[in-house]
Amino acid sequence: METTRDGGWKQGCLAEGTRIGPWRVVRWHGQGAHGVLYQAVQVRSPWPSPVALKLALAPEDPRFAREVTLLTRLRHPCLPRLLGHGHWRHPAGTHHPFIALEWVEGTSLYDWARERNPSSRQVLLLFAQLTRALQAIHRAHAVHRDVKGGNILVRASDDRPVLTDFGSGDYQGSERLTWRSMPPFTRAYRSPEASRFAFRFIHEPESHYVARPSDDLFSLGVTAYRLLTGRYPPTQLPSAEAPTWNPADEGPWSLRSLNPRMASALEALVLRMLSPLPEARGTAQELAEALELAAARAGAEAELPLFEPSRLPQERPSLFRQASAWALGLRSVTSLAVGLLLLWLGQTVSQRANVSLLRRLAPADAGARDAGSVAVGDTSLTAPSASHLAPSSEVIALDLPPTPLPGQSVPDTNGRCLRRGQVAINGGCWIKFALDDEACAENADTTYVHKGRCYAPAFPPRRQPTSTQGPNVSP
Known part of the structure; x- marks a missing residue:
């Protein structure tokens, strides 16, 4: 295990059987910029169930404390349950925070869409559950700040979506951790108002953007657009004055031109989430109610599979x-x-x-x-x-x-x-x-x-x- 100067380790890979609090590492499962993810089990349980154990790469990383505080405030079946947290002592003597979450057996949202070829009604119901999860987050005076398909898992047992990765989340009254002007959005999912702020204050580092619930809803709209079309909408703004793309405009980027098989009610609600006006998106509760109502009232067109077998959505070729x-x-x-x-x-x-x-x-x-x-x-x-x-x-x-x-x-x-x-x-x-x-x-x-x-x-x-x-x- 090679250790960096700040006490972290380059590979971030612990051996199978390593004890971290009351859990034992089973295997390495993933790594991000700030932490490593392991599958682990409880040491003293006679029938141990797997947990997702996230361990900080850097000693005493304050991001983990903020994530724990946020997760303790949230309760919803579409959000991961916090099972425990603490600190693990590195052999070099440094202490690294960890978080244990419920293990979700399933697949990512975009992969689920390719495998299942869902109908418009199924997508309406799935996004209704996701907006209910956002409603729970926003009710706690918090924002997720990184809603996207890669952070949504569809559980294999019941097809329930689970919104994951709260490492970028924030809540009212939290301590500021970085001195960047913009929150850690994934840029393709960033709202027009956030983009305008970034362009306007690009050379004023003392300015800081406040992420709001409407930003989460816009990101969810980008997620829906990509699921339905296989593309990202052109949401980035070349100027601080006005967007070059309006989601309601007919043209090569319109939802119906890219996928005419979707129900009109589904198209209308995705366009609502992608509105350039934050107030037009409504609240998560209002959007959830509209999605549930549309799923209940939609006709036979909502039962049609969204993709022809020969045109299932594929990932766009990577630039990297x-x-x-x-x-x-x-x-x-x-x-x-x-x-x-x-x-x-x-x-x-x-x-x-x-x-x-x-x-x-x-x-x-x-x-x-x-x-x-x-x-x-x-x-x-x-x-x-x-x-x-x-x-x-x-x-x-x-x-x-x-x-x-x-x-x-x-x-x-x-x-x-x-x-x-x-x-x-x-x-x-x-x-x-x-x-x-x-x-x-x-x-x-x-x-x-x-x-x-x-x-x-x-x-x-x-x-x-x-x-x-x-x-x-x-x-």
Whole structure:
């Protein structure tokens, strides 16, 4: 077991039989940026049932305490039950928090859709259960902040969806843990209002976005859109002023054009979740009631399987070699976490990007992982057979927008950027970083991919702010 300077370990792989509190490790099951997931059993139980045991990579990681506090406030059949928590003493003397959760035997949402080819009525009922789970979260004055297909497991025994991975969750009154402007969203699922905030305050790090229940509902809408069409909707905004895509518009991205087999009631409710106006999405309770009513009233069209056998939704080809390695079934993959990316913020603040890459080698029996996970990785709570695993990639590398971002530096009349190290692309000035596609897409809210290279927008000098923009929250 190789140990890092901060007391964590590079592989994060404990041997079978290792005791962690009252549990015994059975096998490694997954790893994220901050923790490792094991299947474990209770030591003294005569009929031990498996539990999902999450162990922090870093000593005394405060994220785990916040997750425990959040989970203790939640009770719902579509949310994982907290079974215990504590600290495990590393042989080096450091103490690492752990969390034990109920083990969910099932498969991820998108894989379930490909295997089952559900009807519109089945999808309406499934999303009604998920919105009831969000209702329980929001009633506790909390937000999940990472709702997506990879964090939803469909239990094999009863087809009940379970929303997992609360490592990114937050609740009212929690302590702030990071100093980033944006919460740890998976960018493809980020709401328009969050995107507008990111673009508007991109060069004001003292500003902080407050994630709200409406953000969770929008992310659920993106999840439904992708399940129904096999694609992500073009939800990212190229400017702070207005979106380029309205979900209600007819066109090549409309739900009906991509999947005419879905019931009209299902389409209408997905469009409601994807509304650019947060208030138009309603509350989780209102949305759940609408989904349940639509499932009860839908006619024969709601019984039609959503996909023709020859056109079952497939994962979009990954942009990243690591995701391709999983799809090919390679036995060894690399997990990447980018520590900190500092952008050049103008003539008086010209910091170079400082990126720390920590690569961890997964053991040979590694299962599928969620490539876009921003937390510990509860997606590994599922335990299907190897033949059922179809790895999905939640990471989206955004192309450079066709026009400059608001306030972005632009080239002079000769097409040259004034600052050294900046390049002119699409009418704006950009800074190029030596990051691969996955690092560029997964670890920065303001980076883009262009011809296989990673870029961030350059901004001119700004005046010293006289007041803080945005509320001070824990992203």
